[in-house]
Amino acid sequence: MTTHFGVMVVFALFVSVVFATLMRDDPADQLRLGIRLFGGLVGGGVLAGWLLYPLPF
Amino acid sequence: MSAETADRVRSTRDTYLICAVAWALPGAGHLWLRRRQKGLVFLVTLPLMFLFGLWLEGRLFPFELTQPLVALAAFADIGLGVPYFLAKAMGAGAGRVIAQTFEYGNAFLIVSGLLNMLVVLDAFDVAQGRK
Numbered sequence: 001m002t003t004h005f006g007v008m009v010v011f012a013l014f015v016s017v018v019f020a021t022l023m024r025d026d027p028a029d030q031l032r033l034g035i036r037l038f039g040g041l042v043g044g045g046v047l048a049g050w051l052l053y054p055l056p057f
Numbered sequence: 058m059s060a061e062t063a064d065r066v067r068s069t070r071d072t073y074l075i076c077a078v079a080w081a082l083p084g085a086g087h088l089w090l091r092r093r094q095k096g097l098v099f100l101v102t103l104p105l106m107f108l109f110g111l112w113l114e115g116r117l118f119p120f121e122l123t124q125p126l127v128a129l130a131a132f133a134d135i136g137l138g139v140p141y142f143l144a145k146a147m148g149a150g151a152g153r154v155i156a157q158t159f160e161y162g163n164a165f166l167i168v169s170g171l172l173n174m175l176v177v178l179d180a181f182d183v184a185q186g187r188k
Contacts, residue, residue, distance in 0.1 A: 007113070007161045011168075014106040018172045021098045022179055 012041035072184040079180040081138040083173045086180030099176050104140050106169040115162020116152025117145060130163070136170030 020034030067075065079086025084099030118130040134150075135141050144150050150166070153159060182188045 002113070002158050007158065010109065011161070011165065014102060014109075014165075015168065015172070017098065017102050018176070021095050021102075022175060027094065 008045050009042055012038050012045070016041060067184045067186075072181060075184045076177050076181050079177045080136070080173065083137065083140075083176060086177065087183070090180060090183050092183065099173075103137060103169050103173050103176070106165055106172075107137050107140050107144070110162045110165030110167075110169060111144060111149050113158040113162030113165060114153040114156040115150065115159065115164075115166045116154075117141065117150030117166060118163075130167055133167040133170040136172075136174045138173065141170070 016034045016037035019037055020030045024030040024033050075086045075089055078089060082100070083103035084096040084101075086096070087093075087099060088096035090096075117134050118127050120131045121127045152162070156162070179188070
């Protein structure tokens, strides 16, 4: 749970739940947006990690 | 969700009271406006995120105007309302700088407060009949 990746996943989960609930009224729409946000946040984090991996600092 | 019942426009005094309640207890503004599903999600998620930040040994920053970034972090922390003051009163949120999760904890604490500010703005819009 307290690994870098684990904490990022939990953070993405909280943020996507709150944003999806805020931005959509229908529960089905909220679920769809929540999944997209969660995937985008975790996927973006992993992608940014790989892009930064070759940097020497 | 009975959103329709909350759609009537509230008086200015009621609107600001709803905003104050929404700030003090995450989700309470939406519950007042009969947006039960949203209110319950905020009531559970935001304090849980805050608690997670404390568990990760994040710091509740003090208002130090000489250090603008610290003051901004403190402003964000206080966005969560009562849970912030409860944590302060209980002596939680001292933060342990050498902890591996210190910065993550700070991110959870700060973002939970900022998200609650967005929730307050949403409650304001609902109370004004805009949503």
